[in-house]
Amino acid sequence: MRDFSLPPLVEPVRTGGLADSVHATAESDPGLLQLARREEPDGEWATVTAAAFRDEVLALARGLLAEGVRFGDRVAVMAPPRYEWTLFCYALWTVGAEVVPVYPTSSAEQVRRILSGSRTVAIVVEDEDNAMTVGAVCDEVPSLRAIWQLDAGCVRRLSERGHDVPDDLVHRHRRAVTPDSTAVIAYTSGTTGRPKGCLITHANLAAECDILFAGWSELLARPDERPSILAFLPLSHVYGLMVQVFCLRHRVLLGHQPDISPAALLPALASFRPTFVFAVPYVFEKVFRRARQVAAEAGKADLFDRAMAVAVRYAEATERRALEEGPGPGPALRASHAVFDRLVYRRLRAVLGGRVRYAVSGGSTLRRELGLAFAGAGITVYDGYGLTETTAAVTGQPLGRVRYGTVGRPLPGHAVRIARDGEIRVRGDVVFAGYLDDPEATGAVLRDGWLATGDVGRLDDEGYLVITGRKKDVIITSGGKSVVPQVLEECVRAHPLVSQCLVVGDNRPYVAALVTLDPEALEHWARLRGRRPSDAGGVLLDEDLHAEIRRAVSRANSAVSRAESIRRFRILPAEFDTADGLVTPSLKLRRGAIAKRYAAEIEALYTS
Incomplete structure (x- = not known):
């Protein structure tokens, strides 16, 4: 076996839950622009202050209590990324409830399994189609008491319903939440079997976000810019949930984009103009292909290809210099790179809104050649690795020392081990508490504090992890x-x-x-x-x-x-x-x- 670990950067949280940050930010900086929302897909972005968001969370939390939601109850949310998703999340955490994310295109059978398995008491859906999907199985979910529909105005009605509930009752619920309380029951994707409910605690999510902010916050924006992130990854997945908590916990302006198709996402990026991007390889591939397609339509495909070949060579030379393995780009390469920056690279950066200099890729490994191409074009992509069971990332590229084609090194305070059969095992504060009502499955993957990931890989001499596949694949x-x-x-x-x-x-x-x-x-x-x-x-x-x-x-x-x-x-x-x-x-x-x-x-x- 081979291990690699790094010392911690942050102390684990000792008290409270995730909702506390919303109330603390509103108290210390009420005018801070915390979120941006728009009513129409191509409409203008309207900002929401920290105080205004806190008030909306408090009003909805009162409504949830009026509807009978209590501490420890489980409430599902079945919708694409949108402002109300985040609003419900923090209102539920405020009253000590547990969020059960459901992907909005789930089949009726998938919805039944999740709702019945988690004993959900209520579900928030986006529209009538989702409501009908839930309605088809609600008789088989005896715990389910309510279906709230976003497009039918459920937020307003619930907020009105809680008008007479005292704020003090809400805060008593909030103060009862501890770091070890379950925040989310996130179901695995089920690529190798039936999905299982992962118990993600408030401490898990807090650790993930605090470590990333402590180690990589300087990448979020230029010194003269306000950090801003557009959340387009599904909030039904732990990666998307982490992005949401990261922004709210560390005062990053958060917007939502429900449709990830290129026809909808690229215009949203152009209008929101984020300073940083959390994405999956699919998004970077689509951005790259779109840029090449535009060049080809203008009769400049050859120019684009030559420019990207230079970008890759430039990024490789820069990588070798950062890793102390070479001198960096030579004069001729720097000159060519400068020319193509004016002609080609700035157009590629414009696809992401024009302000992004750094990004994170997760979900699966980003191809080395694609990572080099983006880096050479002025956007350094920090690839990472994680699972639902690790609350998103458990490894990441070190600051300023990206090794493309790998998924970086363990997060500070965490460890990676390669077992004798090549399986990757990890340990640290982001590792989940176990599977819901399944001690046998929990025991099969959690052994002596180590999580057996089911993935296969190798560590190089500096602790960079390379993923080579899944054991079952x-x-x-x-x-x-x-x-x-x-x-x-x-x-x-x-x-x-x-x-x-x-x-x-x-x-x-x-x-x-x-x-x-x-x-x-x-x-x-x-x-x-x-x-x-x-x-x-x-x-x-x-x-x-x-x-x-x-x-x-x-x-x-x-x-x-x-x-x-x-x-x-x-x-x-x-x-x-x-x-x-x-x-x-x-x-x-x-x-x-x-x-x-x-x-x-x-x-x-x-x-x-």
């Missing part, structure tokens, strides 16, 4: 060859046309792949070849298209042995989506569900 071909699919999948996905790739081959004679295409990239590809955009879906059988994907597969195969290489692939007509249960809220592929849905296509890869 390793493919064993019928010839006995072990194949880690993530390596191949990431290489194939590097092609601008490819959206997703799933490698298969367990108990099969060779490795094959299912590939989905990016709709915007496919449309652009078809248009450049004289096809009408409406015909883009009809090009799936085009020989030129298959040749493009074949080149992507060949590049991926060059990174592995012949026995591990992809022999055949199938292009699917549509992307894997969260709505059909094939992708998790954090945009990870649900391998089992995809294999079941596309069983016929997989079989054809071996029988045709």
Whole structure:
């Protein structure tokens, strides 16, 4: 076994809960602009002061008490990121209730499992569709007493309902919350089995946010700027929840964007103009592809490609200098970089609003080449690693010493261990309290203070962690060859046309792949070849298209042995989506569900 740890940066919280920060900020700086909201997707942003938000939280908390919500009760929230999500979160924490996030596109059966398993007493939904989904299973959830609908004005009605509840009663509930109290029951994504409810405490979330702020706060904004973050990651996932708490706890202006599709997200970023971004690799890939597509439409694709090649070389030289392994970019490279900064890089930065210099990527590993490209273009992406069970990140890139292609080192005060079988184990204050009502599953992953993550990786000599895959995802071909699919999948996905790739081959004679295409990239590809955009879906059988994907597969195969290489692939007509249960809220592929849905296509890869 091999361990690596770093000394702590912050003391763990000793008293109180997460809602205390809202009241403390309003008391010390009532005029601070704490949140920004807008009523329409393309409307103006209106700011909310710390005092105004505190008052709204207090009013809603009184309403919750009037409705019978009590200390320790569990209330679910089923909505995309929006202002009211955060409002309900802090109102529930104020009265000592526990938040149960539910992804808004969950099926009725998924909703039933979560609500019944957590014994939820009430649920907040966004609209009538969500209400109907819950209504279809509410008879099977005997604990459920209320459904509150955001689009039907439930916040106003609840606030009015609590008009006669004294503030002192609310504060008595708030002061009864301790750091060890459960704040969130976050269900795992279920990529390798049935989702389990993770007990995330107030101390877990506080530790995560306080460590990140103490170690990396100087990245949030320039000295003359107010830090601001647009929350677009699902608040039903612990990563998105952490972003929300981080902003409210450390006085960062917080906005919400409910739709993560490029057509909605990119205009929101341009109008909100955040100073910092928390995202997943999918977002950085979409931003990069969009920038290249705009360049291609202007007849400047070659210029863009040359500029990004220079960006990668420049970032590699800068990386070597930061790690004390080289002198940094030479005069010729610096000159080329300066020219392309004026012509190309500033346009890429403009896609994120123009003010972002640093960002964080999580959820899955960011490809080294993509991280270098962004760094060379002026946006350094700090990649990290974590699970629902670790309250988001448990590793991160050290300040000013990013090693691209890794997920950094353990957070200060935490430790990473590589077991003899290669499994990653972690320890520290961000590790959850256990699985809800499942001591057997808890005991299987928590051993002597160490969390067995189920991921496989390695530590380099300086403690940087490299993720190589999931233990349960390793493919064993019928010839006995072990194949880690993530390596191949990431290489194939590097092609601008490819959206997703799933490698298969367990108990099969060779490795094959299912590939989905990016709709915007496919449309652009078809248009450049004289096809009408409406015909883009009809090009799936085009020989030129298959040749493009074949080149992507060949590049991926060059990174592995012949026995591990992809022999055949199938292009699917549509992307894997969260709505059909094939992708998790954090945009990870649900391998089992995809294999079941596309069983016929997989079989054809071996029988045709």
